[in-house]
Amino acid sequence: MKKFLYLTLAILCCVAYGCQKDKTLTRLATVSFPSSLTASTSAVTLSKANDTTSVVTFSWPAVTYPVKASVTYTLQIDVPADTVGANAWANATNITVGNDALSKAYKGKDLNNLAIAKGLATGAAGNLVFRVRAYQDQYAYTKAVTLAVTPYVAAPTIPVLYIPGAYQGWSPGTAPVAAALKPKIYEGYVYMPAADNYYFKFTSSPDWDHINYGDGGGGAITEDGLAGGLVSPGPGYIQVAINLNTKTWSAVPTTWGIIGDATPGGWGGDTDMTYDASKQVWTLTCDMLSTGSFKFRANHQWVIDFGITKEGKLAYADNPVFGYDGSLDNLSVPSSGNYTITLDLHDPTNYTYTLKKN
Numbered sequence: 001m002k003k004f005l006y007l008t009l010a011i012l013c014c015v016a017y018g019c020q021k022d023k024t025l026t027r028l029a030t031v032s033f034p035s036s037l038t039a040s041t042s043a044v045t046l047s048k049a050n051d052t053t054s055v056v057t058f059s060w061p062a063v064t065y066p067v068k069a070s071v072t073y074t075l076q077i078d079v080p081a082d083t084v085g086a087n088a089w090a091n092a093t094n095i096t097v098g099n100d101a102l103s104k105a106y107k108g109k110d111l112n113n114l115a116i117a118k119g120l121a122t123g124a125a126g127n128l129v130f131r132v133r134a135y136q137d138q139y140a141y142t143k144a145v146t147l148a149v150t151p152y153v154a155a156p157t158i159p160v161l162y163i164p165g166a167y168q169g170w171s172p173g174t175a176p177v178a179a180a181l182k183p184k185i186y187e188g189y190v191y192m193p194a195a196d197n198y199y200f201k202f203t204s205s206p207d208w209d210h211i212n213y214g215d216g217g218g219g220a221i222t223e224d225g226l227a228g229g230l231v232s233p234g235p236g237y238i239q240v241a242i243n244l245n246t247k248t249w250s251a252v253p254t255t256w257g258i259i260g261d262a263t264p265g266g267w268g269g270d271t272d273m274t275y276d277a278s279k280q281v282w283t284l285t286c287d288m289l290s291t292g293s294f295k296f297r298a299n300h301q302w303v304i305d306f307g308i309t310k311e312g313k314l315a316y317a318d319n320p321v322f323g324y325d326g327s328l329d330n331l332s333v334p335s336s337g338n339y340t341i342t343l344d345l346h347d348p349t350n351y352t353y354t355l356k357k358n
Helices: 002-025 108-117
Strands: 043-045 054-059 072-078 093-099 103-107 126-135 139-141 145-150 160-162 177-182 185-192 212-217 220-222 236-243 248-254 256-260 266-272 274-276 281-288 295-298 305-308 314-318 337-344 352-357
Touching (some): 093 103, 177 236
Antiparallel strands (some): 126 139, 256 295, 295 305, 305 314
């Protein structure tokens, strides 16, 4: 009997020891960067001259994880105000550098586009904050570094026409423009407040000394400078277009919203945006889901709407002016929560949007 008791106790001790040993073996070890993220410079002034040359390089050390496998490194970028508080880094731009990559260089043009997308004013120095995130089976982060960036406004390389009219005093030099995203097909947006008339024209230069396009009758345009103006259907935010191949034009009032299973209304109804004439943008604050996706859509119809390219640029999915583009993706938010969403269509060479988590 005693032998049996001793044997039982011995087995229990072995089991207890084995469990304790297993517990030690499976404990997750904390990892960290062994040293800091560094930037090759602390300030960059951007211009056309350094568009294609490297202007800054970020470098960081490797993180050693317990398991020998590839480590994914992501460069995170944001403005200083969005790197503190409860939602710190929630609005960061995330650039996946790659597996086991330990540096990232920026050419001038790419950094300029990034700075403008993050809201830095052109022609003045502003700060961007950078950090690196490592991931294998857990996250590790470097300390942040700040880079002073002075972005610039690139001269448009896309052909444009000017859109003077009664809504802005018939001044081509201060008029909005329409851009030719396809050869000789120009499109853009103008805001026309309520007035006694909604006449406008297209001009080839920011003056009246060159070609101006007026009403040729029956939906056609004419280059006769003495012809009457084209007429918008009414006030509001108007999509205007002119096709120099077919000699036709159009003017369509629009209101904008978002639609999709990431939005409060799902795919069954639009969540409307509000136009801010002083800032020339459409805005909306609402709860969004990261498990779904969405699009920007005009007039509660699948006639004019935006998706996003593989490079992250806003582009038309549907548009009667340019046609349908089935290659685009839907938009999404990085994490669920309350967002202020902005749609900026004032520059037809570069339509943009922003998502700011509140």
